[in-house]
Amino acid sequence: MNDASEKPVRHWLPIAVGILLAALLALGWAVWKTEYAWRDAYGDGDMSELRAADPRALTAGDMTTFHKGFKPFGQSAENLPWQYEKLFDDGDGLFERPFQPAITKIRYNTRDGLGPLYNANACGACHFRDGSVEEPYTSGQIMNGIFLRMSVADGNGGWAPPAGYHSQLRDKAVAGVPPEGFGVIDWQEMPDRFPDGEAYSLRKPSFRVHNPGYGQLPAGVIVEARSAPRLPGMGLLEALDEDTLLAIAKSQENHPDGVSGRPNWLTDPETGKRVIGKFSLKANAPHLRAQAAGAAFNDMGLTSPLHPRELCLAGQTACAEAPAGGTAAAPDLSEEQLQALTIYLQLLAVPARRQLDDTDVGLGGRLFAEVGCGVCHLDTLRTGNSHPIKRLRGQTIHPYSDLLLHDMGPDLAGRPDGEASAQEWRTPPLWGIGLTRKSNHHTVFLHDQRARSLQEAILWHGGEASAAKARFMALNKASRAALIKFLESI
Numbered sequence: 001m002n003d004a005s006e007k008p009v010r011h012w013l014p015i016a017v018g019i020l021l022a023a024l025l026a027l028g029w030a031v032w033k034t035e036y037a038w039r040d041a042y043g044d045g046d047m048s049e050l051r052a053a054d055p056r057a058l059t060a061g062d063m064t065t066f067h068k069g070f071k072p073f074g075q076s077a078e079n080l081p082w083q084y085e086k087l088f089d090d091g092d093g094l095f096e097r098p099f100q101p102a103i104t105k106i107r108y109n110t111r112d113g114l115g116p117l118y119n120a121n122a123c124g125a126c127h128f129r130d131g132s133v134e135e136p137y138t139s140g141q142i143m144n145g146i147f148l149r150m151s152v153a154d155g156n157g158g159w160a161p162p163a164g165y166h167s168q169l170r171d172k173a174v175a176g177v178p179p180e181g182f183g184v185i186d187w188q189e190m191p192d193r194f195p196d197g198e199a200y201s202l203r204k205p206s207f208r209v210h211n212p213g214y215g216q217l218p219a220g221v222i223v224e225a226r227s228a229p230r231l232p233g234m235g236l237l238e239a240l241d242e243d244t245l246l247a248i249a250k251s252q253e254n255h256p257d258g259v260s261g262r263p264n265w266l267t268d269p270e271t272g273k274r275v276i277g278k279f280s281l282k283a284n285a286p287h288l289r290a291q292a293a294g295a296a297f298n299d300m301g302l303t304s305p306l307h308p309r310e311l312c313l314a315g316q317t318a319c320a321e322a323p324a325g326g327t328a329a330a331p332d333l334s335e336e337q338l339q340a341l342t343i344y345l346q347l348l349a350v351p352a353r354r355q356l357d358d359t360d361v362g363l364g365g366r367l368f369a370e371v372g373c374g375v376c377h378l379d380t381l382r383t384g385n386s387h388p389i390k391r392l393r394g395q396t397i398h399p400y401s402d403l404l405l406h407d408m409g410p411d412l413a414g415r416p417d418g419e420a421s422a423q424e425w426r427t428p429p430l431w432g433i434g435l436t437r438k439s440n441h442h443t444v445f446l447h448d449q450r451a452r453s454l455q456e457a458i459l460w461h462g463g464e465a466s467a468a469k470a471r472f473m474a475l476n477k478a479s480r481a482a483l484i485k486f487l488e489s490i
């Protein structure tokens with residue numbers, strides 16, 4: 001009888017344990033799925049469009065987009081999990097929609113705090129459709145959309161902003177606060193000829209400050225203008241290992257063309273570590289979080305966890321008295337907002353290459369390598385394995401940049417900036433450059449938009465790029481056109 005009463009217990013115990021284990025597994029899977037799996041940044045959909053594509057079109061591996069519309073620079077990576085899609089959309093909203101000035105000293109909404117001094121009220125006002133905006137810059141006319149930076153010798157061999165001013169001239173201000181001044185451009189045409197006799201002309205800019213709001217600027221002030229770069233693929237550049245950049249710099253040592261790129265070492269504002277700067281035109285920002293917070297602060301006057309206090313200089317009393325949209329503890333841009341903005345930049349996809357089978361494009365690509373453009377505008381790189389977003393790791397990418405500083409000669413000189421000299425600029429990534437007209441309705445290039453076409457951009461190259469430029473100029477007309485057509489296809 002005992003046997004009969006014990007038997008069912010022996011039968012049910014393993015079943016109950018099995019059910020419990022299965023339930024625990026299901027729970028574990030659900031937790032992994034909702035809390036962790038999405039951090040890979042691959043959604044539930046498949047990657048078949050990218051897997052089926054011609055590999056030559058994949059500019060940025062799994063971060064390539066085949067979007068055919070008018071916003072090729074502003075697309076999220078394909079097949080993101082909804083959690084990242086949401087953060088990307090939040091960041092997109094912060095990027096595109098204007099911020100407002102604070103009305104009272106009490107923080108009253110999440111989109112105020114613009115200024116008191118600023119250059120634009122939205123990231124997208126300068127990075128139009130995640131590229132760059134072109135305003136009609138006519139000689140003698142006040143500039144808008146590209147800003148001026150200023151330096152004067154500090155007497156100790158270094159450089160400083162002019163007394164009473166920020167290094168970046170804020171040309172806008174909230175009501176009651178005088179702007180720091182307005183940028184004016186003067187163009188000078190410089191006609192010249194290729195060795196084969198074809199004529200061209202470059203326009204040389206000079207910049208000056210109209211109506212300086214906080215006292216006369218000293219003689220000898222260096223004024224430089226900077227235009228907003230295109231933003232696709234920023235996350236992949238962030239995911240490049242420092243060793244990769246150091247190896248490139250090493251490979252350029254003793255280069256027969258005199259190319260000698262160097263990394264811009266700087267201090268990470270958050271960790272205090274020495275790191276290589278990758279972002280901004282002189283590679284002065286270590287990562288996208290610092291770049292986004294710096295842009296919000298310097299270009300829009302938004303405080304954030306990285307820049308908790310408004311920057312009104314001594315003598316800028318109206319600025320100091322203007323209502324602020326936040327406090328040091330609750331800045332204009334909250335931690336969550338800064339994170340969303342950073343994720344947005346990290347997950348911006350890169351447009352696929354086009355015209356793969358066009359013979360001129362093929363020829364142009366070979367010439368690009370032959371004349372030596374690819375020494376700095378490096379064709380192929382591989383991202384490292386340490387970026388927090390797994391999707392950005394181990395990708396083979398074609399940014400056409402080495403992210404190093406190069407001396408580009410006196411004609412392109414701006415002002416010294418951190419460790420970068422006046423003549424040094426970071427090689428800008430060229431991926432997507434052929435879609436500038438479609439996306440941004442213009443074809444102006446270089447740090448201050450002085451080049452009116454891709455050809456003019458090449459013709460401004462000097463310094464370390466002189467040999468490559470000379471070889472480009474010595475090509476025949478059809479070959480030059482093929483090289484330009486190649487640029488338009490990437």
Ligand code: HEC
Nearest residue numbers: 119120122123126226227228229279280281292295296299
């Ligand atoms: C007033 C125009 C303007 C506004 C507004 C602006 N930017 Fe920029 N952005 C620029 C310019 C100019 C640069 C190059 C800066 C430099 O070289 O120091 C730049 C650089 C960048 C870069 C680095 C790109 C690269 O190739 O390294 C990123 C990322 C960026 N901005 C994001 C933002 C975000 C996010 C915002 C909004 C919070 C913003 N920007 C607002 C003009 C602007």
Ligand code: HEC
Nearest residue numbers: 373376406412425426427428445446447457464465468472
């Ligand atoms: C020594 C390194 C180097 C070489 C070689 C070089 N470039 Fe550049 N390139 C740069 C740098 C640095 C800039 C940014 C200069 C500036 O903005 O003032 C640039 C800018 C450009 C731009 C404009 C990009 C933009 O977004 O505004 C184009 C186009 C370009 N290069 C194409 C070429 C071509 C084509 C060649 C070969 C004929 C070439 N480059 C050779 C370093 C180089």
